[in-house]
Amino acid sequence: MNKIDKxxxxxxxxxxxxxxxxxxxxxxxxxxxYGKLNEKKDNAILVFHALTGDQFASxxxxxxxxxxxxxxxxxxxxxxxxxxxFVICANVIGGCMxxxxxxxxxxxxxxxxxxxxxVITINDMVNAQYNLLExxxxxxxxxxxxxSMGGMQVLQxxxxxxxxSHTVIPIACTASHSAQNIALNELGRxxxxxxxxxxxxxxxxxxxxxxxxxxVARMAxxxxxxxxxxLQEKFGRKLQERDDLKFGFDADxxxxxxxxxxxxxxxxxxxxxxxxxxxxAMDYFDLTKQFSGNLSKAFEKTSSKxxxxxxxxDWLYPTPENREIVIxxxxxxxxxxxxxxxxxxxxxxxxLDIPDFLNAVKNYLETSYKKIK
Amino acid sequence: xxxxxFTIAKLLKExxxxxxxxxxxxxxxxxxxxxxxxxxRGLEISKANIQKCxxxxxxxxxxxxxxxxxxxxxxxxxxxxxSQTLQAFLDPEKxxxxxxxxxxxxxxxxxxxxxxxxxxxxxxxxTMPITKNLPNEWYNTPNLHMCTIKDFVNYCDKxxxxxxxxxxxxxNFFSELGIFIIEK
Numbered sequence: 306m307n308k309i310d311k312x313x314x315x316x317x318x319x320x321x322x323x324x325x326x327x328x329x330x331x332x333x334x335x336x337x338x339y340g341k342l343n344e345k346k347d348n349a350i351l352v353f354h355a356l357t358g359d360q361f362a363s364x365x366x367x368x369x370x371x372x373x374x375x376x377x378x379x380x381x382x383x384x385x386x387x388x389x390x391f392v393i394c395a396n397v398i399g400g401c402m403x404x405x406x407x408x409x410x411x412x413x414x415x416x417x418x419x420x421x422x423x424v425i426t427i428n429d430m431v432n433a434q435y436n437l438l439e440x441x442x443x444x445x446x447x448x449x450x451x452x453s454m455g456g457m458q459v460l461q462x463x464x465x466x467x468x469x470s471h472t473v474i475p476i477a478c479t480a481s482h483s484a485q486n487i488a489l490n491e492l493g494r495x496x497x498x499x500x501x502x503x504x505x506x507x508x509x510x511x512x513x514x515x516x517x518x519x520x521v522a523r524m525a526x527x528x529x530x531x532x533x534x535x536l537q538e539k540f541g542r543k544l545q546e547r548d549d550l551k552f553g554f555d556a557d558x559x560x561x562x563x564x565x566x567x568x569x570x571x572x573x574x575x576x577x578x579x580x581x582x583x584x585x586a587m588d589y590f591d592l593t594k595q596f597s598g599n600l601s602k603a604f605e606k607t608s609s610k611x612x613x614x615x616x617x618x619d620w621l622y623p624t625p626e627n628r629e630i631v632i633x634x635x636x637x638x639x640x641x642x643x644x645x646x647x648x649x650x651x652x653x654x655x656x657l658d659i660p661d662f663l664n665a666v667k668n669y670l671e672t673s674y675k676k677i678k
Numbered sequence: 679x680x681x682x683x684f685t686i687a688k689l690l691k692e693x694x695x696x697x698x699x700x701x702x703x704x705x706x707x708x709x710x711x712x713x714x715x716x717x718x719r720g721l722e723i724s725k726a727n728i729q730k731c732x733x734x735x736x737x738x739x740x741x742x743x744x745x746x747x748x749x750x751x752x753x754x755x756x757x758x759x760x761s762q763t764l765q766a767f768l769d770p771e772k773x774x775x776x777x778x779x780x781x782x783x784x785x786x787x788x789x790x791x792x793x794x795x796x797x798x799x800x801x802x803x804x805t806m807p808i809t810k811n812l813p814n815e816w817y818n819t820p821n822l823h824m825c826t827i828k829d830f831v832n833y834c835d836k837x838x839x840x841x842x843x844x845x846x847x848x849x850n851f852f853s854e855l856g857i858f859i860i861e862k
Contacts, residue, residue, distance in 0.1 A: 610737070631739060632749040643739040644728045665732050672735030
């Protein structure tokens with residue numbers, strides 16, 4: 306069996322009008338599920354992935370043979386307990402794990418879309434994934450959960466579909482992408498586009514790949530997922546398999562070697578154009594602007610319970626940005642809980658084994674689930 | 679549960695909206711949720727306590743009453759509770775104003791520095807009083823602004839805050855704790 310055949314897909318036939326103005330239809334959305342949907346269909350959770358994630362949130366990813374990106378949090382007896390809950394996770398449109406994206410074939414040319422793929426937004430991603438509720442015949446989800454860009458999708462989802470989830474858990478995210486984050490994303494994009502193998506986005510049809518550009522983009526991004534303290538403690542000025550400096554430009558330091566490794570493994574699993582499209586979608590995300598500068602209005606119609614989580618050392622989506630969501634919800638008297646978790650692991654904390662974080666999610670889900678029964 | 683919490687809970691009305699400021703591990707919130715109204719929220723500064731509240735299924739926001747009450751709209755709660763923390767704030771007056779802005783009514787309890795044991799302690803020992811309600815030494819107490827029941831009632835009168843406390847001198851001498859329901 307071909308690896309790609311292990312990807313489950315639905316084909317969304319009905320037209321989806323994108324924010325850019327174009328309309329798409331008959332497009333694939335790749336997904337994976339964990340656990341079992343119960344008879345009442347009240348135990349479903351939609352998990353949204355972050356920039357470089359995919360639908361394989363837990364267990365072994367059949368394509369990369371690596372552990373799923375949220376294996377610490379999701380699985381039997383874990384924080385999102387798949388013995389109790391039915392979890393759906395889909396690859397975002399614009400992605401490269403089976404969903405409609407820039408590496409998809411353009412029927413009109415017979416070649417991959419490349420940069421002819423339409424620019425998509427967080428709103429488009431969420432609207433595409435909404436079709437999964439119909440597919441599984443779920444009237445109301447028990448929860449929508451996601452970290453980072455996944456958290457942005459969570460916020461957009463409940464704003465678009467206010468009565469479609471009992472609980473809403475945005476983690477380490479923002480309602481409006483900051484200038485600093487746009488700048489960092491632009492750095493990654495420029496790095497990809499500066500690689501002569503990028504070929505204005507049409508590298509696939511030319512049998513090329515902008516590996517170097519994509520690797521540098523990943524290296525830069527990877528630094529933003531960690532914290533200064535975390536880096537200092539893990540690497541410090543430790544040297545890489547050498548006793549002294551070599552007075553050259555090899556990876557003298559362990560941190561250099563580590564970043565180079567992160568870059569090199571990333572290009573094997575991720576498409577450069579997807580990286581451009583998805584970072585663009587993040588940059589365009591501004592839920593506050595969608596509601597004329599009043600974020601509270603995004604949540605006016607929902608009676609869902611919100612639980613917002615941030616991490617002390619996350620400087621990419623820092624606590625004050627998460628707290629703005631809390632403030633917007635409080636301003637209109639919504640049911641919102643908020644906790645900032647102590648961690649020196651930076652933005653990546655939401656992917657890691659941080660017991661306070663995982664316990665909070667587990668307890669919140671399980672006590673909330675009892676109440677809807 | 680502390681006797682004080684039963685007294686506070688009795689002052690609340692059924693189905694009212696309640697905010698417990700400095701809700702600790704959520705013991706009082708849990709009691710209120712189960713017995714009086716489900717519409718209860720908490721504000722708490724300690725991360726460890728927040729974890730305990732989440733495990734109890736309570737809705738709690740991490741925050742500092744001195745900074746974070748401002749995010750709540752005026753009169754958004756029927757009752758705002760503040761149990762034995764007023765004296766620990768840097769600026770208790772600011773917190774009082776915020777309590778009375780956010781809540782239509784506030785339920786405030788204070789350890790009474792006018793209790794006879796405290797008075798005798800200071801009178802005969804000549805040292806800062808240490809009692810059951812005030813267990814800390816002067817150098818490690820979280821209590822920055824101790825007051826007596828009489829001080830608190832006088833303050834409310836001066837600021838035109840409605841408060842009801844009959845037999846003030848008697849109460850001020852014999853109560854270890856003052857629990858008041860106040861409103862602007």
